[in-house]
Amino acid sequence: MFPPSVQELVPVGHLAHLIRDTVREELDLTEIVDCYEEERGYPPYPPAMMTALLLYAYCQGIYSSRRIARACEERVDFMAVTALQKPDFRTISDFRKRHLKALGNLFGQVLRLCQQAGLVRLGHVALDGTKVKANASKHKAMSYGRMRTEEARLASEIDRWFAEAGRADEREDREHGPGRRGDELPEWVANRQQRLQKIREARGALEEEARAKAAREEEQKPAPRYRGGRQRKTPPGVPPASAQRNFTDPESRMMKTKDGFVQGYNAQLAVDAETQIIVARGMTTSAADVHELIPLVTQIKENTGRQAKEISADAGFCSEENLKELSRRHVRAYVATGRQKHGGACATDEVRPKTGARAAAMRLRLRRGGYRSRYRLRKQTVEPVIGQIKESRGFRRFLLRGFEKVSREWDLICTAHNLLKWAVAIA
Secondary structure, three states, X not given: OOOOOHHHOOOOOOHHHHHHHHHHXXXXXXXXXXXXXXXXXXXXXXXXXXXXXXXXXXXXXXXXXXXXXHHHHHOHHHHHHHOOXXXXXXXXXXXXXXXXXXXXXXXXXXXHHHHHOOOOOOOOEEEEEEEEEOOOOHHHEEEHHHHHHHHHHHHHHHHHHHHHHHHHHHHHHHHHOOOOOOOOOOHHHHHHHHHHHHHHHHHHHHHHHHHHHHHHHHHHOOOOOOOOOOOOOOOOOOOOOOOEEEOOOOOOEEEEEOOEEEEEEEEEEEEEOOOOOEEEEXXXXXXXXXXXXXXXXXXXXXXXXXXXXXXXXXXXXOOHHHHHHHHHOOOEEEEXXXXXXXXXOOOOOEEOOOOOHHHHHHHHHHHHHHHHOHHHHOOOOHHHHHHHHHHHOOOOEOOOOOHHHHHHHHHHHHHHHHHHHHHHHHO
C-alpha cells in the first residue's frame, strides 16, 4: 500500500522533504555524531534522521516523545522524514536528552541559512519576553515562612506519632508476644517523614541562596549604616518569609502574568521586523525583563556578525543604564518609558513613567513620532511571533526541568520557528 520510494509519501516540495534534506546536507552535526565513537554498537537510528525528526516534530507543534513516536507510525509526513523507520518514545527521549546542548546550538546554523536567504535585515529589531509555564505545579511551591511553620508542626506531629507507635508496640508485645509482627512503623509516618525531609532540603537551599546573595553584596559595597527609619525585616543572609521554592522544579519561579500567577520561566526574543526571524533568544528566572536587553543586543551581533540599526521594546526593558548603553553602541532605540494606559492613543500615554534624563529624552522621541513612531513596529513584530509559538504550535509548557535544559528547549523552539520562516521564503 506504500509507494516504492519515501519521496512519494508526501508531495514534492513538502516541508518534510525540506527539513530532512536540510539536516542531511546543510547542517553540521559533528557535535552529535562525534559522540558515537565505538567501532561496534553504533546507534540503531542515524543521528541525522533523529535530528530531522525532532526538528520536524517541533515545526508541527508536537513536543512529547510519545506523540512523536505515535506520529512515526500513523502519519505519512513523519514516515517521509524517518524513511519508514519507527523509533520508540524512549529512544526519541534519550536522544533529545543526550544531545540537548548540540540540538540547541543548531539555532545559529539555521539563522545563518536565513541570512544567506536574505531574511535577516536588522533594519529594526523588536524585543519582548513571555512567561512560559515550567514542568511543575505552582501548588507544589512553599514560602520560606510557611516552611518554618510547617517544619515545626510536622516535627511535633511525627514525634507524637513515634511515641504513639512505641506505646502501640509495647501493648502488642504484651498481647501477641515479642516474636509476633506488629512492630513496623505505620506507612503514614514514613510519608510524613519524607515530606519533612523535602521541606528541610528546600529551606536549606533558600537559606544558602540568601547567604550567597548577602556575601556578594558585602563584597560589592560596604554595609550601609542605620540612619533611622524602617529597618530591614530580615537580617542579611536570611531569606524573607515570602521567598518560595518549588519542590518539582526548584529553579523555576512564581511569575505574574495577565492571566494570574504561573510557575515558570521568562523566555526572551529578539525578532527582525521585516521577516519575523528570531535573531536572538534568551531565558531568565527573573520576572523582570530589564536585565535582558543588553544581553539580547549583544547576542544579535554575535549571531549575525552585525548590529541592529534600531530596536524597540516595551517599558519592562527601560532603564537609564540600558538607554545609555544603547546610545554608546549607536543603536537607535524606541523603548517605552512607562506602561501604556488602557486605550491609550500612543506609547506616551503611560502610567508611572520612568524618571531620568535619558528616559525623558526617549519619551520626547516617542511623542514626536506619534502614530508614525517606529515603536509601533514592536506589536506587529515580536508579539505575533509569540502568538505563533504559543497558539499556532501550542507550546504552552516546557517538557524539561531545570534552567539549563529549559534554555536548550527554548533554543529548539526558536530554531523550529526560523526553519518554518525559511521554508516559506525559499519555496
